[in-house]
Amino acid sequence: MGAPTSAERAIEGLRGRFGDALTTSESDRAIHGRDEGSWPTHLPDAVVYPSSTEEVAEAVQICAEHRVPIVAFGAGTSLEGHVIATRGGISIDLSRMNAILEINVDDLDARVQAGVHRMALNEQLGRMGLFFSVDPGADATLGGMAATGAAGTTTVRYGSMRDNVLALRVVLADGTVIDTGTRARKSAAGYDLTRLFIGSEGTLGIITELTVRVYGIPEHIAAAVCSFPTVGDAVATAIEAVQLGIPVARCELLDAVGMRAVNEHAGMDEAEAPTLFLEFHGTEGSVSEDARAVGAIAGAHDGSAFRWATTQEERSRLWSARHNAWFAGLAMRPGCRSLATDAAVPVSRLAECIDQTQADMNALPFPALVIGHVADGNFHVQLLIDGENDGEMAVARAFTARLSARAHAMGGTCTGEHGIGFGKREALVAEAGPAVEVMRALKRALDPEGLLNPDKIFLA
Amino acid sequence: MGAPTSAERAIEGLRGRFGDALTTSESDRAIHGRDEGSWPTHLPDAVVYPSSTEEVAEAVQICAEHRVPIVAFGAGTSLEGHVIATRGGISIDLSRMNAILEINVDDLDARVQAGVHRMALNEQLGRMGLFFSVDPGADATLGGMAATGAAGTTTVRYGSMRDNVLALRVVLADGTVIDTGTRARKSAAGYDLTRLFIGSEGTLGIITELTVRVYGIPEHIAAAVCSFPTVGDAVATAIEAVQLGIPVARCELLDAVGMRAVNEHAGMDEAEAPTLFLEFHGTEGSVSEDARAVGAIAGAHDGSAFRWATTQEERSRLWSARHNAWFAGLAMRPGCRSLATDAAVPVSRLAECIDQTQADMNALPFPALVIGHVADGNFHVQLLIDGENDGEMAVARAFTARLSARAHAMGGTCTGEHGIGFGKREALVAEAGPAVEVMRALKRALDPEGLLNPDKIFLA
Numbered sequence: 022m023g024a025p026t027s028a029e030r031a032i033e034g035l036r037g038r039f040g041d042a043l044t045t046s047e048s049d050r051a052i053h054g055r056d057e058g059s060w061p062t063h064l065p066d067a068v069v070y071p072s073s074t075e076e077v078a079e080a081v082q083i084c085a086e087h088r089v090p091i092v093a094f095g096a097g098t099s100l101e102g103h104v105i106a107t108r109g110g111i112s113i114d115l116s117r118m119n120a121i122l123e124i125n126v127d128d129l130d131a132r133v134q135a136g137v138h139r140m141a142l143n144e145q146l147g148r149m150g151l152f153f154s155v156d157p158g159a160d161a162t163l164g165g166m167a168a169t170g171a172a173g174t175t176t177v178r179y180g181s182m183r184d185n186v187l188a189l190r191v192v193l194a195d196g197t198v199i200d201t202g203t204r205a206r207k208s209a210a211g212y213d214l215t216r217l218f219i220g221s222e223g224t225l226g227i228i229t230e231l232t233v234r235v236y237g238i239p240e241h242i243a244a245a246v247c248s249f250p251t252v253g254d255a256v257a258t259a260i261e262a263v264q265l266g267i268p269v270a271r272c273e274l275l276d277a278v279g280m281r282a283v284n285e286h287a288g289m290d291e292a293e294a295p296t297l298f299l300e301f302h303g304t305e306g307s308v309s310e311d312a313r314a315v316g317a318i319a320g321a322h323d324g325s326a327f328r329w330a331t332t333q334e335e336r337s338r339l340w341s342a343r344h345n346a347w348f349a350g351l352a353m354r355p356g357c358r359s360l361a362t363d364a365a366v367p368v369s370r371l372a373e374c375i376d377q378t379q380a381d382m383n384a385l386p387f388p389a390l391v392i393g394h395v396a397d398g399n400f401h402v403q404l405l406i407d408g409e410n411d412g413e414m415a416v417a418r419a420f421t422a423r424l425s426a427r428a429h430a431m432g433g434t435c436t437g438e439h440g441i442g443f444g445k446r447e448a449l450v451a452e453a454g455p456a457v458e459v460m461r462a463l464k465r466a467l468d469p470e471g472l473l474n475p476d477k478i479f480l481a
Numbered sequence: 482m483g484a485p486t487s488a489e490r491a492i493e494g495l496r497g498r499f500g501d502a503l504t505t506s507e508s509d510r511a512i513h514g515r516d517e518g519s520w521p522t523h524l525p526d527a528v529v530y531p532s533s534t535e536e537v538a539e540a541v542q543i544c545a546e547h548r549v550p551i552v553a554f555g556a557g558t559s560l561e562g563h564v565i566a567t568r569g570g571i572s573i574d575l576s577r578m579n580a581i582l583e584i585n586v587d588d589l590d591a592r593v594q595a596g597v598h599r600m601a602l603n604e605q606l607g608r609m610g611l612f613f614s615v616d617p618g619a620d621a622t623l624g625g626m627a628a629t630g631a632a633g634t635t636t637v638r639y640g641s642m643r644d645n646v647l648a649l650r651v652v653l654a655d656g657t658v659i660d661t662g663t664r665a666r667k668s669a670a671g672y673d674l675t676r677l678f679i680g681s682e683g684t685l686g687i688i689t690e691l692t693v694r695v696y697g698i699p700e701h702i703a704a705a706v707c708s709f710p711t712v713g714d715a716v717a718t719a720i721e722a723v724q725l726g727i728p729v730a731r732c733e734l735l736d737a738v739g740m741r742a743v744n745e746h747a748g749m750d751e752a753e754a755p756t757l758f759l760e761f762h763g764t765e766g767s768v769s770e771d772a773r774a775v776g777a778i779a780g781a782h783d784g785s786a787f788r789w790a791t792t793q794e795e796r797s798r799l800w801s802a803r804h805n806a807w808f809a810g811l812a813m814r815p816g817c818r819s820l821a822t823d824a825a826v827p828v829s830r831l832a833e834c835i836d837q838t839q840a841d842m843n844a845l846p847f848p849a850l851v852i853g854h855v856a857d858g859n860f861h862v863q864l865l866i867d868g869e870n871d872g873e874m875a876v877a878r879a880f881t882a883r884l885s886a887r888a889h890a891m892g893g894t895c896t897g898e899h900g901i902g903f904g905k906r907e908a909l910v911a912e913a914g915p916a917v918e919v920m921r922a923l924k925r926a927l928d929p930e931g932l933l934n935p936d937k938i939f940l941a
Contacts, residue, residue: 125829127720127724127827127828127829128827128829129724130827169669170669170673172669176667180644181667183673183676184640184644197915197918198915199913199915199916199919200914200916203889203893204826204827204892204893205825205826205827205859205888205892205894205897206825206827206828206857206858206859207632207641207825207854207857207859207894207897207898208825208894208896208897209629209630209631209632209680209823209896209897209898209899209900209901210894210895210896210901210908210912210913211901211913211916211917211920211938212677212680212681212919212920212923212938213673213676213677213680214916214919216643216673216676217672217673217676217677217923219673220671220672220673221672225672236726237724237725237726239726260587263589264586264587264589264697265697266696266697266699268728303767304770306766306770307766307767307770310764310766310767365666365667365668366665367587367664367665367666368587368588369585369588397667398665398667399665399666399667428665429663432663433663433664433665434662434663434665434667434669434670436668436669437665437667438667438669439669441669441670441671445670449670449671452663452670453659453660453670453671454659454660455657455658455659456659456660456671457671459653459659459672459927460672460674462926462927463677463923463926465926466922466923466925466926467919467922467923478672
């Protein structure tokens, strides 16, 4: 038997400190070695479950002492391999840090531990007439959503995580704990560390606590679907609504294939045509005014009459159908894996970008559908591939690379909300050029040993 | 004669490259050695006027070669000594870079050089039915506004510079040029360099170009003033409006002293009582609905009836009166200098914070007034001091320090929008604690020689 490896020594140190809150079981490691994306699984050597910021700091210190990689883990719902332990090491699972610490109704903010799930927060806020707006579909943790810079269906109106986090508590690579901001709504106090850690994907520090903005539940909410002869008509409607400053709260596109999947999966009976899912928030007067204005635009683009969902139950049904489009897609091809693209372009180029992308989709040897946060210029193509078939995977990867290049050429980005992770590192280089060297310099400054989530964001 | 100093060698190099676009005249240097704040003047050794990003990069390279400090200069309207050349060196004045490069009506964005002034941009946008929302009062340059993380009267509705910049072009300390983002509205492509440079006050790089969001001019705009028996009533009205989600576009407080100053300076005849300046944007229907809702809240707090300004001329008059409150204050005490505080607190603590601050103001030996972006929890106390009287200056500094400490104790910040600059460096340490060391590490990573705007943000 040789000398213990550094991982073994770290595990020994962690076991001494964390006891049963450390596990090396194969099943636990397997859960922590992948996310919902399509990238290869890499198991960590162990998983630790801290219960407080102090415990995260202690775990990080022990790992740092032994120079062992550290991967923070929330709900594992990321899509670009953000949590895969490419070099083994320790997965720090934040699920025990699931306390909602404060809800300040008067200030419309809340302070939560990083392991709080979005839906759990909204359940508690809802009892007080409040909601947290960022909605990526999956029931992610708030810490994970901040780490990936998540956005979603309501971003057109309420913004992404960047817009809705006031401050973070972060454990740095050496175990130091910092607060990146205060509860003030506005600040110009030095560098914007809050926004630096949002979207840093666990490579600069581990987010353990967040202070987020929340909103009062609008007096009136109404949702509707509207189908169109072509994707171009649906996109044009969304964009004109935004250009006119109509404050739509959600504005989501599903193409005809997506609608067929949703009809089958959710037992709905909507037209199998390109469809916008819309939601309006406000007073009864403003909602009807906004809806009338969007209806007029839709009509000019040959949209159908709106089919309304006004009660809470009808709305929930509609939005779970939309949110389950991912699973509806998966159900179209039993046993398949799903790979999602994430391009975003200036809205003036969106119709053209989707158009060219659909031409590209038509040549694919497997099913694919378009799901779009179209009012933000962001859309996903869900590619339904046979995960065992290397040929299909290669075709899907090449399709994604073409789409990223198309977005860049149109002044856009390879990722609107999923992040870089393991999967988009080459696309980032193509997109950001010398700015990637600035990111690397920041990484070296805050994590000189390169222990925090290695191999993510940057190519080696 | 001794050997030339490094500054002299840099000036020689710059003169060779820039000819007449370099000046060492006393008057030019004096203009570039101070801002509108109250901090001591420090002259740069020379001022250079580049005309392009490439020229900025060349100037930076020459300065870097000779290890000479570099201070970027926009309009000089900052308030915390951001542009004072504490160690001499070269002031890089961006005023020749005043081109509006693109306005994309369909995408609601614009690309401008850093030296474009806010009002010039709005003039050109206005012809196309658009506007740029961030309004700090002063006619600052866009580059300067990004560098200080500016905000202002419309931030409650449209956000600050952080929310309205899509991408920056930046010259780094070694002359490298990077773009921090794309024209996509949403991005999760690596670290958020855009937000890192916003508010970095010229200490990490020189912003030479910005891509900003713009908005369609609302169909209907109406402004009103409403006076209250006490500051507390006015503040409560503002806060309740925000808590109810009423999308007020501006919501500004002036106290009784401020109203007296404005009446005298602008020839107005408003009540000399705490007053809210309000603006509503939307359709005719939504504006009247929003105004009615705020009116009801104001009534419950003993507010007066709204006095409306509906035409463009009336509105301009009203808002220039508000924006000129600074000069109106100065006029109250001929020959005085003005020193402004900038605390921001959670809105639930704002009334209490202003109340305690007014008690503190009552003991001051010079006039002072309150100007507040109250719906954001941010307010300024304008202190009208005899700049030649060291005693008054010391009293003003001590008052500001007490207010910063009060804001910290209430979960707020020492600066909502003016930035740290030279003046708030101690307050930043008190506020951010170990996070300041993270900021320092970022500074060292991007400017290892410490040439970019030395002595700002950080204490030596």
